[in-house]
Amino acid sequence: MAGRPGVSAMTAQDVTSGFADLHLHQFANLAFGGKVLWGQPSGNPAAVLRPCREMHGPHGITDLVGNVGRVMATGARWTALLGHDTGGYPGFRGWPAWDDFTHQAVHEQWLKRAVDGGLRLAVVTAVHNEVLCRLSRRSTSTCDDMDVVDLQIGAAHDMEAHIDTVCGGPGTGWYRIVRSPAQAREVIASGRLAVVLGVEVDNVFGGRPGSRMSPAQLTATVEKYYQAGVRHIIPLHLSDNAFGGAAFALPLQWSRNNRVLSAANPLLSLPVYRMRTESRSGAGYRYRGGNCNVRGLTSAGRRLVEELMDRGMIIDVDHMSARTRADVLDMAAAAHYPVVASHTEFLELSRPELRSERQLQPSEVELIRKTGGAVAPLVRQSTMNVAAADQGTLLTFLRAHRYNLARAGTEWSAFGSDFNGFAGLPRPGRLPPGGLAYPFPNPLGGGPVHRSTIGEVTFDINHDGVAHVGMLPDFLAALDAAGLSAAEMAPLMRSAAGYVELWDKAERRA
DSSP states (O other): OOOBOOOSGGGSSSOOSOEEEEEEOTTGGGSGGGSSSBOOSSSOHHHHTOOOHHHHOGGGTTOHHHHHHHHHHHOOOGGGGGOOOOOOTTTOOSOSOTTOOSBOOOOHHHHHHHHHTTEEEEEEEEEOOHHHHHHSOOOSSOOOHHHHHHHHHHHHHHHHHHHHHHHTSTTOSSEEEOSSHHHHHHHHHTTOEEEEEEEEOTTGGGOOTTOOOOHHHHHHHHHHHHHTTEEEEEOOOSSOBTTBOBOOOSTTEEESSOHHHHHTOTTTTSOOEEEOEEEOGGGTOOTTTTEEEOOOOOHHHHHHHHHHHHTTOEEBOTTBOHHHHHHHHHHHHHHTOOOEEEEEOBGGGBOGGGOOTTSBOHHHHHHHHHTTOEEEEBSSOTTBOOOTTTTTBHHHHHHHHHHHHHHHOOSOOOBBOOBTSSSOOOBSOOSSTTOBOSSBOOTTSSSOBOOEEETTEEEOHHHHOSOSGGGHHHHHHHHHHTTOOHHHHHHHHTHHHHHHHHHHHHHHHO
16 A cells, blocks of 8 residues: 655745754764774764674674663563674664664764755764773773763764765865854755764763862863863763762662662662662652652752853753752743753653653743753653553654643754664554655655665665664654644754754853
8 A cells, every 4th residue: 555645744834944853872882982882973884884793792692782772671572682683784684773772873874864854953962871881891991971072072073074075175064063053053054964062971071979079170171071062961861970960760770768679679789870769759750659869959060050051051951850950940940041851751641650750740841941942852752651552653752742842832842862872763663554655755845755775775664663863854754644733843844943043042141
């Protein structure tokens, strides 16, 4: 049966800016000791996307992160622990895939396809985890968070220079690191990709728990990364740091003061994340007895927020404890300063037993919008309370997007893919009979969009789900095929310009 033609909604008026992805990790191959995520983001695919056996072992049996992640995050059968097909270029048997966590999904060829299909702004976030680095057979010389951030920032600038060389010389490439809203507007208007550099690590700016960084040291450190081009900061990640408390929402976290919660963790012997908790079930939280981190924003955290505001940098409230997020939102509201949640889920939409402080309360969504900020749902809504047949499909994002629009009443809305993170991506299925028909119209004009091809393989969202960054145009077209209206699509297709407007507000408040 022929599929429904895609993206009719995208031809609506006022959708010329293109869409934005507010959360992806292009250079995660340099993180976690360099021995977790296989594949480089640029270069000849035959070389940089070759079979992963040398890192992940025969049939991927030593890829513990990817194999365990596939079981835990996607509900796959335990047989996933037995490994995966290691075949990379040219046949790509086994990866990239919607349920893959440990292979490059943001190669330049795929990213260029996304740009050709309407992607105009991406927040490329340097990511790392020191615990995972120490546990891996690392090839990097350091596990320090900010040392690895430096590697990834350098790689982003190298990527820009590489694309320039391919395209004809300095300034000619389609991959442009932007340092101001004015630069971003110019890049977007020229049909290229505006790249905003961000940071997401546990000990951001060296702010380890218990560290005593002087105000002068903090100012100098923030300024160093501002000068390096960083503009988007996630102050908290998986653990508490000197600036505040992280959300109590993961199996690798347990309570210092609650023996029941601690005993429930099967990984007590690992040096992972301990935090003090309190029950807040009255606020709607249900995860592990409704427990939440007791820690809020510290005095050093308040100085950090002020430093970021002074420079007009984007403050991202994801991964914060409820108390830390409340403190940051109070500061943002008082200063009329916009903040962002770049890859979030919603408490009201989640399964009761999974409702944690990692998700946004309805009041928090509204408060973020009142500051002039933005909420971007995670592309794969893994905790959503839906029928089993819909779990993990793009229909969960469709529902989250509609909730976000209804709750926030905004003119634009982005998403966060978390490519090369450990969140998973929308799986195939649950589209109307026939699925998305290829080729589909390009949302920003030009020729039609055909299936993604590389080497000997062709990717089709109807069968492969969202396998790599190049399938973001297919993702939006599939949303249209699934019933997203023109009025609901338009905010997504205005999101690149919307993020720049938010950034402009932040700079004006600086």
